[in-house]
Amino acid sequence: MSYLLKRVAFYVFTAWAAITLNFFIPRVMPGDPVQSLITRSRGQMTGDAVQSLYVLFGLDPNESLLSQYVKYWGQLFRGDLGLSFTFFPSQVGEVIGQALPWTMALVGITTVIGFLIGTTLGTLAGWRRGSWIDALIPVTTFLSSIPYFWLGLIAIALLTGPDSFFPAGNGYDTGLTPAWDWEFIGSAVQHSLLPAITILISSMAGWILSMRNMMVTVASEDYVTVAHAKGLPERRVMVGYAARNALLPNVSGFALSLGFIVGGTLLVEIVFSYPGLGFLLFQGVGTKDYPLLQGIFLIITLSVLLANFVADLAYMLLDPRTRREG
Amino acid sequence: MSDAVLEVKNLDVDYGLGSEAVHAVRDVNLVLHRGEVLGLAGESGSGKSTLAYGLTRLLPPPGVIAGGEVIYHAENGDTADIMRMTDEELREFRWAETAIVFQGAMNSLNPVHKISTQMTDVIRAHDPDSTPRSRLDRAKEMLALVGISADRLEAYPHQLSGGMRQRVMIGMALALDPRLVIMDEPTTALDVVIQRQILGQLIELRERLGFSVLFITHDLSLLVEFSDRIAIMYGGRIVEEAPAADIYRDSLHPYSDGLLHSFPALRGPRRELTGIPGSPPDLRAMPTGCAFHPRCPKAFDPCATTLPVLGIPESHTGQQRTVACWLHPIH
Amino acid sequence: MATPSVVDATPVAAVPVKAKRRRLRFIASPKAAIGLGMMAFFVILAIIGPFIAPYDPSERSNALVEAPSAAHWLGTTHLGQDVFSQLVSGTRSVILVGLLAGVIATILSLLVGVTSGYLSGAGAESLSALSNVFLVIPALPLIIIITSILPETTDVTIALVIGLTSWAWGARVLRAQTLSLRRRDYVEAARATGEKTWRIIIFEIMPNLTAVIASNFIGTVIFAVTSEITLAFIGVNTSGDNWNWGTILFWAQGQQALAQGAWWWFVPAGLAIALLGTALSLLNFGIDEFVSPRLRGNGKSKVKTVDGHTVRMRVGFTPVLGFGRKDDTL
Ligand SMILES: Nc1ncnc2c1ncn2[C@@H]1O[C@H](COP(=O)(O)OP(=O)(O)OP(=O)(O)O)[C@@H](O)[C@H]1O
Numbered sequence: 001m002s003y004l005l006k007r008v009a010f011y012v013f014t015a016w017a018a019i020t021l022n023f024f025i026p027r028v029m030p031g032d033p034v035q036s037l038i039t040r041s042r043g044q045m046t047g048d049a050v051q052s053l054y055v056l057f058g059l060d061p062n063e064s065l066l067s068q069y070v071k072y073w074g075q076l077f078r079g080d081l082g083l084s085f086t087f088f089p090s091q092v093g094e095v096i097g098q099a100l101p102w103t104m105a106l107v108g109i110t111t112v113i114g115f116l117i118g119t120t121l122g123t124l125a126g127w128r129r130g131s132w133i134d135a136l137i138p139v140t141t142f143l144s145s146i147p148y149f150w151l152g153l154i155a156i157a158l159l160t161g162p163d164s165f166f167p168a169g170n171g172y173d174t175g176l177t178p179a180w181d182w183e184f185i186g187s188a189v190q191h192s193l194l195p196a197i198t199i200l201i202s203s204m205a206g207w208i209l210s211m212r213n214m215m216v217t218v219a220s221e222d223y224v225t226v227a228h229a230k231g232l233p234e235r236r237v238m239v240g241y242a243a244r245n246a247l248l249p250n251v252s253g254f255a256l257s258l259g260f261i262v263g264g265t266l267l268v269e270i271v272f273s274y275p276g277l278g279f280l281l282f283q284g285v286g287t288k289d290y291p292l293l294q295g296i297f298l299i300i301t302l303s304v305l306l307a308n309f310v311a312d313l314a315y316m317l318l319d320p321r322t323r324r325e326g
Numbered sequence: 327m328s329d330a331v332l333e334v335k336n337l338d339v340d341y342g343l344g345s346e347a348v349h350a351v352r353d354v355n356l357v358l359h360r361g362e363v364l365g366l367a368g369e370s371g372s373g374k375s376t377l378a379y380g381l382t383r384l385l386p387p388p389g390v391i392a393g394g395e396v397i398y399h400a401e402n403g404d405t406a407d408i409m410r411m412t413d414e415e416l417r418e419f420r421w422a423e424t425a426i427v428f429q430g431a432m433n434s435l436n437p438v439h440k441i442s443t444q445m446t447d448v449i450r451a452h453d454p455d456s457t458p459r460s461r462l463d464r465a466k467e468m469l470a471l472v473g474i475s476a477d478r479l480e481a482y483p484h485q486l487s488g489g490m491r492q493r494v495m496i497g498m499a500l501a502l503d504p505r506l507v508i509m510d511e512p513t514t515a516l517d518v519v520i521q522r523q524i525l526g527q528l529i530e531l532r533e534r535l536g537f538s539v540l541f542i543t544h545d546l547s548l549l550v551e552f553s554d555r556i557a558i559m560y561g562g563r564i565v566e567e568a569p570a571a572d573i574y575r576d577s578l579h580p581y582s583d584g585l586l587h588s589f590p591a592l593r594g595p596r597r598e599l600t601g602i603p604g605s606p607p608d609l610r611a612m613p614t615g616c617a618f619h620p621r622c623p624k625a626f627d628p629c630a631t632t633l634p635v636l637g638i639p640e641s642h643t644g645q646q647r648t649v650a651c652w653l654h655p656i657h
Numbered sequence: 658m659a660t661p662s663v664v665d666a667t668p669v670a671a672v673p674v675k676a677k678r679r680r681l682r683f684i685a686s687p688k689a690a691i692g693l694g695m696m697a698f699f700v701i702l703a704i705i706g707p708f709i710a711p712y713d714p715s716e717r718s719n720a721l722v723e724a725p726s727a728a729h730w731l732g733t734t735h736l737g738q739d740v741f742s743q744l745v746s747g748t749r750s751v752i753l754v755g756l757l758a759g760v761i762a763t764i765l766s767l768l769v770g771v772t773s774g775y776l777s778g779a780g781a782e783s784l785s786a787l788s789n790v791f792l793v794i795p796a797l798p799l800i801i802i803i804t805s806i807l808p809e810t811t812d813v814t815i816a817l818v819i820g821l822t823s824w825a826w827g828a829r830v831l832r833a834q835t836l837s838l839r840r841r842d843y844v845e846a847a848r849a850t851g852e853k854t855w856r857i858i859i860f861e862i863m864p865n866l867t868a869v870i871a872s873n874f875i876g877t878v879i880f881a882v883t884s885e886i887t888l889a890f891i892g893v894n895t896s897g898d899n900w901n902w903g904t905i906l907f908w909a910q911g912q913q914a915l916a917q918g919a920w921w922w923f924v925p926a927g928l929a930i931a932l933l934g935t936a937l938s939l940l941n942f943g944i945d946e947f948v949s950p951r952l953r954g955n956g957k958s959k960v961k962t963v964d965g966h967t968v969r970m971r972v973g974f975t976p977v978l979g980f981g982r983k984d985d986t987l
């Protein structure tokens with residue numbers, strides 16, 4: 001239990017650190033960011049909105065840093081992330097709320113599937129060294145060096161077209177209205193296939209490689225030799241003894257690299273005009289929509305922390321040594 | 327010999343292939359009899375573990391068996407060459423006939439599975455028709471045999487002490503009633519008291535269950551105490567083999583003599599601790615002739631040029647002992 | 658042990674006499690040699706690129722979106738700019754940002770990792786907590802919000818931001834290594850004789866961290882290059898004459914190069930990125946295999962027995978090359 005508590009404390013601390021970082025970044029930058037934001041919004045802003053911007057992005061000359069900080073937290077707790085310029089006069093919270101499910105579905109599912117497939121292939125490659133899977137390593141290295149978004153571009157160029165099954169963009173058939181019916185879900189799945197495959201291909205390579213290396217390392221552990229000496233079936237030795245132990249560092253590696261992976265996968269949304277956070281981020285950068293960007297950063301960070309926590313729980317289930325009491 | 331369990335004939339084991347091969351075990355011949363404890367001693371690097379892993383074909387790459395036979399005599403009189411077994415035959419043979427307790431057995435248990443899982447999976451693999459109930463009962467029985475209470479079955483390896491893990495491994499080794507148990511320095515990581523306790527227990531079990539033991543250690547004093555016969559290895563070869571008492575009282579090979587003086591004996595008169603000057607041979611550049619000659623205090627003319635062959639020395643004709651040294655010419 | 662890195666706790670014991678042979682052995686690894694060769698090519702291109710480019714990368718012409726020809730090897734953009742010149746000139750920015758960010762992050766990770774690993778106490782603990790925090794905060798979105806609020810961005814500021822946000826992984830690995838080195842005999846001995854802490858760190862600890870530092874540096878360079886290109890692709894730092902491979906892709910994407918079938922506009926830049934990434938990864942594999950020889954794949958995995966069968970070398974089933982009596986030639 002103490003392990004779990006420690007992890008929870010760490011994530012709470014990190015969430016606090018990220019939010020505080022968010023508070024300070026605009027305040028340490030040269031110039032008056034709020035003024036330049038107001039200018040950029042071309043005078044569409046109400047007094048309230050300007051006030052809220054000052055709390056979020058700082059430099060209210062009449063207030064101490066501490067009381068600014070307290071107010072900032074107050075606004076966050078009310079879910080007030082400011083107004084988006086791009087989607088004026090929508091709240092940043094609303095805009096993100098619409099995009100988040102799309103990203104969760106696409107990035108969340110493909111990241112997990114990529115990890116599972118990659119780990120499985122890596123297990124086989126490490127177990128049967130010198131077999132055909134091992135020969136895949138140089139290919140996967142090359143693939144993993146390709147930026148996700150460029151692979152997406154190539155996929156669009158090669159696989160989409162007027163008569164193709166794969167649509168070139170968007171999250172669903174624009175003629176449909178979002179609803180929980182089969183037609184809409186089918187269309188959403190069809191639209192997400194190509195981005196999903198793109199993410200899978202580029203994210204899998206890393207897992208194949210690290211799992212293969214762990215398998216090679218674990219295969220010479222004493223307990224694997226003992227498993228052979230016991231005359232256990234090959235599958236049991238490979239899965240129950242070697243892979244089961246090689247998986248542990250891979251799972252903690254998965255937790256740690258989530259931040260990197262999510263960053264890369266968001267870009268895929270851009271090339272496919274997929275209505276998720278990545279595409280939103282792209283629009284936000286184009287219009288210098290700072291409130292939106294900051295909101296996206298917060299949401300992504302919190303999701304990654306949550307995913308990390310889930311990965312930690314999985315690790316705890318997998319490794320009895322972390323379950324030790326006291 | 328009719329009561330042989332295992333016969334090793336001209337076994338050669340290499341690390342690597344072709345010109346890069348390191349010959350770690352050379353032309354080894356050994357016979358293990360029913361119910362006996364055969365001790366295998368030698369300095370670190372002399373090839374003891376390589377021999378043990380080699381004859382069970384558990385040696386990891388780059389290890390290869392370069393040649394030789396290892397004949398197993400089954401209960402019903404059938405014989406089989408382990409070196410000619412297919413993977414499937416090997417799987418069936420392992421643990422059921424020969425079990426192994428490894429050097430550094432601290433890491434022999436899989437850290438992520440409970441003791442019960444690790445004890446029962448081997449029973450299940452060899453007896454698929456057994457019920458979970460019967461497997462668990464057997465596991466409990468084996469733990470009781472090595473003096474561990476049944477509630478430890480639900481423990482994970484990290485929750486056990488080193489000595490307990492070692493006992494679990496011994497209990498696991500006996501789970502399928504093997505006829506031969508190979509033990510590679512099973513107790514070196516433990517303190518002396520526990521070490522002797524466990525070995526004493528093992529010998530007692532051996533008398534009760536009637537299995538044979540190949541016992542490997544570099545601590546000759548342990549062997550003198552616990553084994554029936556002793557074989558001494560140097561540079562990958564057996565250089566002397568004799569009943570334990572004979573080795574202790576009257577070792578013939580100068581290397582055995584040196585080894586005996588490297589450890590304080592626990593019983594009997596105190597001996598002077600001299601050890602052996604020099605260091606073990608480099609396997610890539612073995613000395614010609616008798617491999618021991620650069621370190622041998624008694625080396626003479628033929629030693630540097632001609633390899634002495636293992637055999638019964640003329641001086642001890644008719645006895646159950648062999649030696650490979652020019653001081654003791656064979657027939 | 659929860660570090661996913663395969664570099665285990667037995668780094669190269671730096672024996673001076675053997676050092677030279679060891680270095681040679683590193684290059685002897687085909688992976689490392691190929692990676693080194695490719696890297697050399699990119700670095701040279703970064704230096705001479707702007708001089709050998711046939712056109713000014715920003716110069717417009719009347720040849721709009723033209724396919725590759727003798728005049729324009731990789732075709733032209735919507736403004737008639739020469740894609741080949743953009744690619745060649747843009748190499749400098751990519752390499753510069755990659756190396757600069759790599760150096761910054763490596764120095765930071767050394768400072769944080771080695772101090773928090775060598776010293777103990779609350780300070781060391783909080784340094785290690787700090788690197789864990791930076792490790793889980795997603796770097797790319799953080800870099801995006803910082804760069805988008807900066808009034809002005811250049812290659813140097815981009816490299817600075819990337820370097821300042823991506824040192825955490827290295828710090829973590831270095832800390833683990835330092836922790837294990839600290840307990841080694843020779844370090845304990847140096848401490849016992851009253852050697853100054855900074856001397857121990859520089860002369861006893863650092864030499865043994867070389868491989869880890871190198872592999873981290875390369876990892877950061879990969880990350881920095883990808884980040885810079887990604888930033889440019891989404892429109893950060895794309896103004897003016899500042900060309901890099903991401904800028905090319907930014908314009909290609911913005912001008913619907915795909916829809917126009919202008920493959921020459923986006924294919925070469927992506928290939929260049931992938932090749933640079935492969936070169937760096939190969940170098941890293943070379944280091945990994947150098948440090949833990951078990952990973953080396955070049956050991957023969959199949960052996961021929963005396964009677965002509967081929968068997969695979971594998972754990973648990975030692976291959977038997979020959980049977981029966983073999984003539985003892987030794
Ligand atoms: N993978 C390998 N490649 C080359 N040589 C090896 C390899 N493994 C072991 N050897 C060599 O084989 C020889 C025999 O090693 P082995 O482990 O059998 O010795 P040992 O008698 O069991 O020693 P110890 O008492 O230390 O356990 C050693 O000299 C060792 O250097």
Ligand code: SF4
Binds near residue numbers: 620624652
């Ligand atoms: S053969 Fe010669 S060198 Fe070898 S042990 Fe006997 S006396 Fe010593």
Ligand SMILES: [Mg+2]
Binds near residue numbers: 374375376429510
């Ligand atoms: Mg050994």
